[in-house]
Amino acid sequence: MQFSGAKFVYLHHIIMAILMKGLTIFRRTTKSEGVIKLRFRLRDGRDVDLYHKSEIKADLKDLAKFEDDGNLRPKVSIYNHELKEQIDREMDAIEGAYIELCDKMDKSLITAKLFEETITKHLHPEDYIAVTKEETLLERYDRFIREGYRDGTFAEKRVLQYKGLYNELKRYLIIHHQLSILPKNFSADDLMELRLFLFEEYKYVSKYPSLYEEIKERCIPSKERAQNTVAIKLRMLQAFYTELEDRDEIDVSPFRKLGRNRRKVVMKESYDQPIYLLQEEFLTVMKTEVPETLQETKDVFLLQCAFGSRIEDFKSLNMDKIGVNIDGIPYIHYLPQKTLRNNEHKEEIEIPIMKYALEIIKKWEFKFPILKYVTGKSGYNVKIRRLLEYCKIDRDVKIFDKDSASNIYKPLYTMGSSKLCRKTHLDMLTKVQVNMYVSGHHKEGSNAVKHYSSLSLKDRFILMCAAYEQPLYKVDKELNVIG
Structure with a gap:
């Protein structure tokens, strides 16, 4: 790489800034022992504050022998030589990447993504050569x-x-x-x-x-x-x-x-009219005595209907994701996986736990063998269909048939799946809001109803209990019912 005299002087200042104070190991951990992945920080004036997460795994005891600039602390003679070589290599790559970018653009325009890509090129030049063909x-x-x-x-x-x-x-x-x-x-x-x-x-x-x-x-x-x-x-x-x-x-x-x-x-996507259990059908499933072979399916199905969670989120639930608010209302909380990447502030979903759902949770503690396989010939979805058929949930539902270009009708139980739980949950809560219109307290299209998601946990708990015909109750911190 050839530089003009002015460019050489400018890059010389950049190198000196890095060497004097700008490039450091970024230590941010509350651990006193164990292994962490090293991060590095590069600062250059007010315009540049960049971070790089490396693949270097360092024992904190070994890392304690190094200064933030990667050099050994005074009087240290026994240290992890391999770690020293790794740190030096990483810092050389960071320095080289930054100098290269400063040669191409104003340093204030360097983004985190571009910085990482350039570091990767310096760390793995063989890969870079491979992708240029x-x-x-x-x-x-x-x-x-x-x-x-x-x-x-x-x-x-x-x-x-x-x-x-x-x-x-x-x-x-x-x-x-x-x-x-x-x-x-x-x-x-x-x-x-x-x-x-x-x-x-x-x-x-x-x-x-x-x-x-x-x-x-x-x-x-x-x-x-x-x-x-x-x-x-x-x-x-x-x-x-x-x-x-x-x-x-x-x-x-x-x-x-x-x-x-x-x-x-x-690119067109089309969807049939949503299929879900009506309130009376859901209550029929809840009240039907089923054989032992269907009991776990029934419990899991009813619990997922209580939360309306997508199947991947539902499978990840455990006892640690239960909280109790100041009103004594138990609730589950989790980060929905589908929207996690766009969830900038990592806001959790909070869903009140109705009494019947709490009883199922206490019985199983979320350890459901049936969820090991959701699809397949003997998976959760198939077992839901067997459960609904046993409970005689056979209302005809409309499905569009592409081959005949017309609607066909099938018993609802044949459409059973984990998605049915989510749709049932949403419909039952929607019906509670419709009842608000009927009562005359709100006009149709009222903002008060549109803002359902902003209601307090207690308000949502009351609505859910009304929709599912469940009693209001309270628990203590150990989930014991106290009222």
Whole structure:
């Protein structure tokens, strides 16, 4: 890298600022012993205050022998040499990355993301060299997933969904002899061919059995995928191509080349009218005596209906997530996983625990073997359908049938799943609010009702108990009922 005289002087000042005070090990822990991952901090005047989280694991006893600037403390002769080498290497990479960025732009414009990417390039130059060559569509999509997870853009569940599409895309490219195709050469026509493949992949299973040998049987396509499923997969691929556009790696996304009307059809998602248990149907399930083989299913189903939690959140609940407020009302609290990335202030959901729900919790303490498998031939969803059938929840519900292009009717119990719990919960609480209109206390569309979510925990507890026909009660801190 060649510098002019003025540029050399400027970068010399940058280097001196880093060496004198700007780059330090960032110690922020209440631990006195154990192992932590090292973080580093780089400051340069008022404009720059950047942090870097490394992969270095350091024992706090070893770390205590180092100054904040990475040098050994005075009179220290016995120390962890490997840790010293790791710290030096990391600080050299940070320094090199910062100098490189200062050469390209004003230091006040350096973002945390750009800083991390440049440090990674200095730490792993071999990887950087590898990604500068033209990658195939599959290689670039794989890197898109890995970087999204590394940067926190994708949560673990989202990564699994993107990897699922990766596997489907790979099978498509193999079948169509396009494994070496580049992202920029994947056309709008290719996109439409991929869409058709996603709908009809089940037809290829018998033709290309080797492509499905290592896939779990329940994951092998056995019927045509639904429009919504395919649309969601295409939206994930669209997000990938949008990033390539944003990074100027391609000129135009194939999704843009589809044209507005065709893209609207391709990406369209449609949903049937929501299906849920009416209040009397829910109470029927609650009051029905069931055989021992269905008792756990009944308890779990009723508990999930009480909370309305998504299945992943529901599975994560435990006794530590129960609190009791000053009014003696027990409640569960948790961070919803689906919206965690956009939950800037990490605000928890708080849901009052009705009396019947507390009794189930005390009985099981959230240790439900049935939740080990939600889907599959003997999973939780299937057992919900058996429970509802036993309780004679057989009201006909309307489903749109794509093949006949008309509505068909099925007994409600055939539609049983964990999603039914959430929809039932939301509907029952909505009905309580509708009752407010009926009572004349509020006009329809009243802001007082729209602000249901801002009601106090006590107010929501009263509404929930009314909806589920449960008694009001209080508990002490040990969850003993006291009134």
